[in-house]
Amino acid sequence: MSHTxxxxxxxxxxxxxxxxxxxxxxxxxGVLDRRANALGVCAPEYVERLRGAGGFARTELGAIAKDLTVGETYFFRDHDQLRVFREVVIPHLSRSASPVRILSAGCASGEEPYTLAILLRERSVGNASIRAVDVNGAALQKAERMRYGAWSLREVPPDVRERWFDRDGDDHVLCADxxxxxxxxxxxxxxxxxFDGAPxxxxxxxxxxxxxxPEAVRVVVDRIAQSLVTGGYLFLGHAESLRGVSQDFEPRHTHGTFYYQRSGARTSPRAPDSWADVIASASERVRSLADAQRAAEPPVRRPDLGPAIDLFERERFADAIALLGALPPAEARDPSVMLLHAVLQTHTGDLVGAEQTCGELLRLDTTSAGAHHLIALCREAAGDLSGAREHDRLAVGIDASFAMPWLHLGLVATRAGDGDAANLAFSRALVLLEGEDPTRILLFGGGFRRDALLALCRSHLAREAAHG
Ligand SMILES: C[S@@+](CC[C@H](N)C(=O)[O-])C[C@H]1O[C@@H](n2cnc3c(N)ncnc32)[C@H](O)[C@@H]1O
Structure with a gap:
């Protein structure tokens, strides 16, 4: 990686x-080049100016956040957690005389806070306010418009959709109330x-x-802990946890999901050896052991994938697999090697092996969008269309700029005869493919170049339009 x-x-x-x-x-x-070009400066100068604390840095960080954050979200995301909100949190808070304050931190385009607002209104909780913050100004502008596509409403129960949204062409407009x-x-x-102000x-x-x-996670979680009332609730995504990060929360597991409650003030000792303490101290121990071990070990060399990718480009898949197989074990466990290995396995037709490699990779790195997309390809080949859809959605949930899962979602929807879903997915793929990273196109494009993939999306959209 260059110095800049x-x-x-x-x-x-x-x-x-x-x-x-x-x-x-x-x-x-790509983002660095785009921003520097937009301002007519070279990349090193751009980075230098970004270091400043003034208005330039602030405006630019906003623009960068727009390009670099993953904004995938939808209404009624994670029904189990929302059941906890409805059946545990709301009844608990309704007993409080003071107004209820809720924060949606990282609210993206508003689907999450508006979902909470709907749930509160449906339970007639009037004295509640929801503060929704995000670093991506463009996403917030979308939230201001309160206008959403069908894809954002994919998990909304029909009766709720009926009560809270109006149709305007293809859009669903949220009730202005x-x-x-x-x-x-x-x-x-x-x-x-x-997190300033009332808790x-x-x-x-x-x-x-x-x-x-990891550092930002600790800072943010600590601020959340400081800003929550004792007994206050914290909901994280289902792939996220506070293990080894904070001891200020008691984990809860009800309704088939995890969430947290702020434990008493840090100065008041908790019951010794509660199971939460045991888990927290064990994970803390594991973490410090791992840190100590890492410090004692020589750093693991980043594997050079160049030669294997070169063989891949020349379609010498078995040779590329052999090359990866010859890497020292520590390098072979590198997530990028495992992903490339799984890609190669799909190209040699070893789909069972590819799924297995992806499963191992996801145990090491739950945020591998590529692994989910490869599993989706394997699931489709096995005739499991709903599994394919699920893994492609996980892939775009992790990385909303990843074009190929959208394209694949379009193909799967076409195969399932769902024209609307196919249209949505191909339209999304068409937009994203323009800016898709060339290496990702190489790895996940099934041997097609960008132009061919764009043409594929266009022809599907034209066919759907002709039929629709
Ligand atoms: C995947 S979305 C999650 C949206 C919603 N919470 C949900 O679960 O559906 C992640 C959001 O976090 C926001 N985000 C990332 N870093 C942030 C930061 N430092 N400050 C505020 N928001 C941030 C992104 O802009 C993005 O909108």
Whole structure:
């Protein structure tokens, strides 16, 4: 990685808390080039100016956040957690005389806070306010418009859809009554300010921590802990946990899902050896052991994937697999090697092996969008269309800029005869393919180049339009 790109990555981690591993280097480099070009300066000068604390850095960080954050969200995401909100949290809070304060931290385009507003209104909780913050100003503007496509409503029960949305062409417009229930604000969780003011009773910070650096996770979780009342509730995404991060919360498991409650003030000792303490101290121990071990070991060399990718490009798949197989075990366990291995397995027709490799990879790295997409391809080949859809959706939930899962969702929907879903997915793929990273097209494009994939989307959309 060039010195400038490394400095850019460090700034993004420091100012926005966002983590970018080497696998997303091309995305980072693309954004750096685009922003520098837009301002007519060279990349090193752009990074230098970004270091400043003034208005330039602030405006630019907003523009960068728009390009680099993953904004995938939808109404009524995670029904189990929402059942907890309805059946545990609302009855608990309704007993309180003071107004209920809820924070949606990382609210993206508003689907999460508006879902909470609907649930509160349906339970006639009038004295509640929802503060919804995100660093991505463009997403917040969408939230302001309260206008959504069918894809955002895919989990909304029909009766709720009927009550709270009006159809306007292809759009679903949220009932204007809800506007005042949600206060939208452009805020960076990595900075102070979000958590100031009166304490919150509930914080939803779902599918946000997974994109942050470990340091930013600790800072944000600590601020959430400080801002929650004792007994207040915290909901994270289902792939996220506080294990080894904080001891300020008691984990809860009801309704088939996990969530947390703020434990008593830090100074008041908790019952010794409660199961939460045992888990927390055990994971703390594992973490410090792992840290100590890492410090004692020589650093693991980043594997050089160049020769294997070269063989892959020349369609010498078996040779590429053999090359990866000859790597030292520590390098062979590198997520990028495992992903490339799984890609190669799909190309040699070893779909069972590919799924297995992806499963192992996801145990090491739950945020591998590529692994989910490969599993989706394997599931489709096995005739399991719903499994295919599920894994493609997980892939785009992790990385909303990933074009190929959308394209595949379009193909799967076409195969299932669902024209609307196919249209949505191909339209999304068409937009994303323009900016898709060339290496990802190479790895996941099934041997097709960008132009061919774009043409494929267009021809499907034209066919759907002709039939529709
Ligand atoms: C995948 S979305 C999650 C949306 C919603 N919470 C959900 O679960 O459906 C992640 C959101 O976190 C936001 N985000 C990431 N880093 C942030 C930061 N430092 N401050 C505020 N928001 C941030 C992104 O802009 C994005 O909109």
């Amino acid at each position: 790109l490394e400095a850019f990555r460090a700034l993004i981690a420091d100012r926005l808390g966002l983590a970018f591993d080497d696998g997303r280097r091309a995305t980072l480099a 809800l506007r005042d229930s949600v206060q939208l604000e452009e805020r960076n969780l990595a900075e102070g300010g979000v 919150f009773h509930v914080v939803f910070c779902r599918n946000v921590l997974m994109y942050l650096t």
